Amino acid sequence: MVKMNWATMSSSVTDFTRSMKLEASREITGDYYTRTMSDSPLDVASTNRHAPDWLILSIACIAQFMVVLDVSIVNVALPRMGHDLNFTQSSAQWVVNAYVLTFAGFLLLGGRACDFFGRRRVYITGIILFTLASIGAGVAQTGTQMITIRAIQGIGGAILSPATLTIIVTTFHGPRLPKAIGAWSAVAGAGGAVGGLLGGILTGWASWRWVFFINVPFGIVAGTVAAMYLREMRNRGATTKLDVTGSVLVTGGLASAIYAVVNTTTHAWTSSTTLGWLFLGLALLAAFIFWEAKVASHPLVPFSIFRSRPLTVANLMMFLIGGTFFAMWYFLTYYFQGVLGYGPVKAGFAFFPMAVAIIIGAQISSRLLSRTGVRPLLQIGAVLGTLGFLWISLIKPNDSYAGHILVPSFICAFAMGLLFAPLATAATSGVDRADAGLASGILNTARQVGGSLALAILATIATDVFNHDRVSGSLAAAYTSGYDRVFQISACVTVVAFFVSFALPRNTGRIVTTPADPSPEVSPTYPVETT
Secondary structure: OOOOOOHHHHHHHHHHHHHHHHHHOOOOOOEEEOHHHHHOOHHHHOOOOOOOHHHHHHHHHHHHHHHHHHHHHHHHHHHHHHHHHOOOOOOOHHHHHHHHHHHHHHHHHHHHHHHHHOHHHHHHHHHHHHHHHHHHHHOOOOHHHHHHHHHHHHHHHHHHHHHHHHHHHHHOOOOHHHHHHHHHHHHHHHHHHHHHHHHHHHHHHOOOOHHHHOHHHHHHHHHHHHHHHOOOEEEOOOOOOOOHHHHHHHHHHHHHHHHHHHHHHOOOOOOHHHHHHHHHHHHHHHHHHHHHHHHOOOOOOOHHHHHOHHHHHHHHHHHHHHHHHHHHHHHHHHHHHHHOOOOHHHHHHHOHHHHHHHHHHHHHHHHHHHHHOHHHHHHHHHHHHHHHHHHHOOOOOOOOHHHHOHHHHHHHHHHHHHHHHHHHHHHHHOOOHHHHHHHHHHHHHHHHHHHHHHHHHHHHHHHHHHHHHOOOOOHHHHHHHHHHHHHHHHHHHHHHHHHHHHHOOOOOOOOEEEOOEEEEEOOOOOOOOOO
């Protein structure tokens, strides 16, 4: 059983907070983005930027690609990594979840840091930590070392990811903003699928360690370009006090609860071990809510932000949908290699059509978004996701890739690409640009928390089905039955997401025209209802 080491992670958080406070004690230069920016997009557009828009967009997209890539790229490498580091199939998911949990738990802290310390400073800090942790993971010699370093890498991603969306929101405005968010969403979504391809190629042709080393050149290039060309901007009204206590409470609570769920494969739900971890997780999460609502002077999550209906609905949908698609990569990886007998390279190439589907879906949704608004695209994406999961839940141990997996997996990935740009638009349209870092952090947190919980719960269900069916059938058939059940549950979750989408205001994300100006123009803050 893998034990979680939080000491190193806490030390890294403390060092980061101290370095940020030291920087805050000095003069912070650069432009400000304030709440009045929502009323005047020209506050952003008229600044004398040091680089063209395409370069700024590239800086944001490269970093987001790295962050998302590192969730999926390890999946194809897990079987060989588990062999070298003595992981079981059950404990191997901690290589994924250690990263995702710290990423989700400290993401809001990263969003807050971005608002105060500035997008440039936080971006560079995050990419340095992320790149160094990638090197550490690549040279890890034991399972404990790997999981500890992956947790630190998740903190680096949590610092980096909010800065990417904040860079976009504070750089682009009007009709260019949906297109920029569409490109960002396409790159982020494609990172999930391309990770499978790259992971397979690197594992099969080199070593699984290269799934981490591949981040290093990207990190060096992106960090160098950002240091040279990215202009500093920060929120004038942001506070210097970071809610580290809130981050530790929510991360510890989620980790304990997920640890309890994962352990049900070896301990009963009613066992003292399972109930103890579950109680600890719920207690820490309750303490987090109390701390944020009653104690924290500058809470990590000011619950008043959820008065924005588009933001609330978008985060609920991202929690549901992000969890199902997140788990899909994991289970398809083991189906390809464990049941169909694919090698890492062949399994990686099996994910390539999904990467293409995500890019196509994201580009289509970003082009239609300003005309249709958010809600129709979310509903179409949820329906397609449901159909894709139902179809892929029919797989059998001897099915061919072309005949039974290619089309439904393509539909699922296309639905994913179709969904992410509208969700990002809805989550940021109901808040001021001064809270861009917080809004983007909440949205990414919903995705990562949904993914980690879904993976833990669905992996437990798949294991239970496998243990039941292997008594009367082959191992391949038992594994496949577990994966079928997982995809059936995923289809049910996307149905729930479809009905949740009806709670969005109808015109969210749609370009409107006014009688005084017949030319179409995007409202500085998209037309939304906030109650």
